[in-house]
Amino acid sequence: MAGRGLLRAAVTEIARILAAGGHLVLAIVHPINSAGRFSGDKGDAGRPFVIGGSYLQPERYVDTGTHDGLTVTFHGEHRPLEAYTEALADAGLLIERLREPTDPDPAQAWHRVPLFLDILATSRRR
Secondary structure: OHHHHHHHHHHHHHHHHHOOEEEEEEEEOOOOHOEEEEEEOOOOOOOOEEEOOOOOOOOOEEEEEEOOOOOEEEEEEEOOOHHHHHHHHHHHHHEEEEEEEEEEEOOOHHHOOOOOEEEEEOOOOO
């Protein structure tokens, strides 16, 4: 669970240097996104979204994608939503807003499942 310790350490340090009433804006891959994949034909917007393992278990992952001839490799670690909310709360940050952006195109599978998680948190320090 080294990744969980790194998350808590990073959030704790952010909270330490954040001025009282200051804001942390966090934008990450949504935990549901990193937990599963769509199965079936890529052209089918209604294909099922499947979580093959445990949503609750942290897991490192690597995703590689190619678009317009450019290949990009992303390294990340899946964590459940609670890992983020608890790290923020334990560091003295109050979540003011939480958003779950999706693909705006209803013909796309990602229109039904959040792509990202956006959080606005405020320092409660006085």
